[in-house]
Amino acid sequence: MRARLPLLLLLAGTAVLYLWRLGDSGWANAYYSAAAQAGAESWSAWFFGATDPAGAITVDKTPAATWVMGLSARLFGVNAWSILVPQALMGVASVWLLYATVRRTAGEAAGLIAGVVLALTPVAVLMFRFNNPDALMLLLLVAGAYCTVRATEKASVRWLVLAGVAVGFAFLAKMLQAFLVVPAFALVYLVFAPAALLRKVWHLGAALGALVVAGGWWVLAVELVPAGSRPYIGGSQSNSVLELALGHNGLGRLTGEEIGSVGGGGRGGGWGRLLGAEMAGQIAWLLPTALVLLVAGWWAGRKGERVGLALWGGWLVVTAAVFSFMNGIIHAYYTVALAPAIGALIGIGAVALWRKRQEPVAAAALSGALAVTALQAYLLLLDWSTVLAAVVLILGLLAAVGLFLVTVAPAVVVVPVALVAAVLGPGAYSVATAVTPHSGAIPAAGPARGNQPGGLVLAGPGGTVTNVGRMGGGMGGLLHAPTPGEELVRLLRDNDGFTWAAAAVGSNNAAGYQLGSGEPVMAVGGFNGTDPAPTLAEFQEMVRSGRIHYFLGGAGMPAETGSDASERIVEWVEATFTATTVDDVTVYDLTAGAQP
Known part of the structure; x- marks a missing residue:
């Protein structure tokens, strides 16, 4: 029990952060809340993901997330808590699964660090307290990573097939975005699994088949039902799930050619998009640090640690590249998909370097990583709290010096100060996120601001964004639901x-x-x-x-x-x-x- 106490404290703290005053957000995203309400009243609406019980039209996503909310609403009634609590519990489960996955490749300390980073990432706090499909997608993808690590250990086709199943069901939560992790999963298995190449290729084929079945059965079922006997597929122009998956929620997001959009995309923003004003406060607190520790950790890491670094590094690089250069509509909260990879890379890299801290290169890498963390947090905190920004910068720089002079500075002092400096900025921002009610179609993490919630975010030249105005029609709008008198x-x-x-x-x-x-x-x-x-x-x-x-x-x-x-x-x-x-x-x- 004592050995598990840090994990239990982590999960308990995460649960408090994700559940505290959860009902303040009301219906949160009314679009999905209405679908949950419809699913609670009609099994047909539940299965197809319709936005009303009579089944006129579906949400513009596959319905796995609304299945969970609809079942909860059936059991506990249609209210804010029954709709939002499942997402919060998914967040706690994601932190636990990330810990378990990282622990298998890099040990207990690395797993705990990874879990803390994920739990305190502002955009993760936002999305695990909200009812968009991202919470379920993220839980399933972390489960897929866990299964991939287990498969790689002994070249287990069973575990690899389970990874395919997890990613396939993640597709049923948010369509093609779920597949961004597939290259990393496949490459790690091909390189590190202890088996002959042909056998590994066969295993990957079996996993691909499981992915297609797990993600495709619902698509096939919908396509086989006559159009007149089901709701219209929202987000498509031809009443087709395949069009929705490949167009509006697929290639259209990359090219900007999204038929039916109320605003066109622009050129991709480049690598700077994730560090720009729109997205930095959501995810960029530890993003530069994760990249530093990915490289340095590979130098210092053992074989198991390198497996983890390859998996999470591939996840991070591919997903970040797509988000940075996609030309279609992109919202800042999409960046929650980067949070598990950032947490894992920091946990694995920090532990690998700490083990070699007596070597000057490792000490310099640890020191530099913390200095980068403190500087990034300082820049992000300046427009919210200059006092907190200064505190984080000072603590971070002092701890960075201590890490570099590891043979002189006592570890019992340096390590706690370094940990506080690393998580104080995103942690404070996350608490501010938790105490701020969020509603509408496009939420943003952080403290309440005059421009929250924002408009429709469109990718523009140089990473700029555009807010699309509200739709007319009584008290409602394109992004915000009305409250009738x-x-x-x-x-x-x-x-x-x-x-x-x-x-x-x-x-x-x-x-x-x-x-x-x-x-x-x-x-x-x-x-x-x-x-x-x-x-x-x-x-x-x-x-x-x-x-x-x-x-x-x-x-x-x-x-x-x-x-x-x-x-x-x-x-x-x-x-x-x-x-x-x-x-x-x-x-x-x-x-x-x-x-x-």
Whole structure:
């Protein structure tokens, strides 16, 4: 028990940080909360990931994350805690799995350091307290790394197949982003597994097959169901999961050619993007340090440590390169995918160098790594707390000198000061993240600021970003869900005999009204109103057959690409029905007949 006490303290502290005042964020991302609500009421909506119980359209991701939230909502009711707690628990499990993975290659101390770094990475605190799909994806990818390490130890095809299964299910959480770790996993097994090359190639083929089955069964099931018997696939222009995976959530993110986007991408930002103002506070606290320790740790490391460095180094470099140079829409919170690799590299590299600390090169590398850490934290803290920035810089530089003069400075003093200097900056930023409620489609880690939450982040020249304005339509918007007033809620709940209590352009508009009233609300056009679901003819037929009671709000943002069906629907509604105002929302009663 005493041997496990540091791990238990780490997990307990992580749980407190991730669960403390979790309900303050309310519905967090109402888009996914509405899908969880729908899944709690309808098994069909749950399976397909529909945003409303009647199943008009799905979220623009594969639905594994909403499966978890939907089941939790079924068990514990539809509320903020039932939706957000699963993500927090995934965070605790990710820290534990990262510890276990690193421990197998570099020992207990390295595992604990890796776990602490992950737990205190600001963007990780943000996403494990939020209900985007990233939490589940990250947990599954760390599980895949654990299985890969186990497979590499004894050339075990069973463990390698399990790694493929984990990555495949991560695809069902966030599609092609999950595959960024595959090159690192495959290369580590090919280089380090103790078996003949042909046998290792066969094992990798089996793992690839497991990945395809684990990630593809749901895609196949959806493609086999007739379009009229399931919801429209949100984020696609042809009602196809394959188009969604390869286009909007796949190659389109790399090239910038995202059909249906409300804003185009720009040129990739280059390596400086991750260190720029938009992303640095999320992930860059220890990113330079991780790169230093990757190189220095490889020099100092043993074979097992090099296995870990190769795996996590490959994870970090490939993912960072894609994020740095992709031309499509990118959000700062995507960088949470880098956090496990950063933590692992710091844990493994620091332990490897500490073992050789009597050698001048190792001492200089340790000292330099800590100095880089202190300087980076100082720069990131300056616009928030100059006092804390100064404290971190002073402690870090003093500890860096102590690490360099390791034969003179007492380790019992230097090591604690070095650890405090390394985690104080991101730790304080993480606590500030935890006490700040977050909502909307694009959250950001850190203390509350006047510009939070931000707009739609588009990759631009030189790493610049653009905020896309909100969509019109009553009180809602493209990125933020409305909170309906009491009179509007009463109106929507008068829903006897209707499939949908109302329809509104954009998924966040619809989500706010649905969560507030508990009644199904159709998201016309999907997330940003640019999906051809429904078409004008289909919408007119649903109105004629008495399936939709009200239409809420007005026109959405004009589409640069994709369908203009939602604009045509709005024009028809405005020209055909009489508008009234309820709680500052424009309401059209679709059963009241046409206006003169």
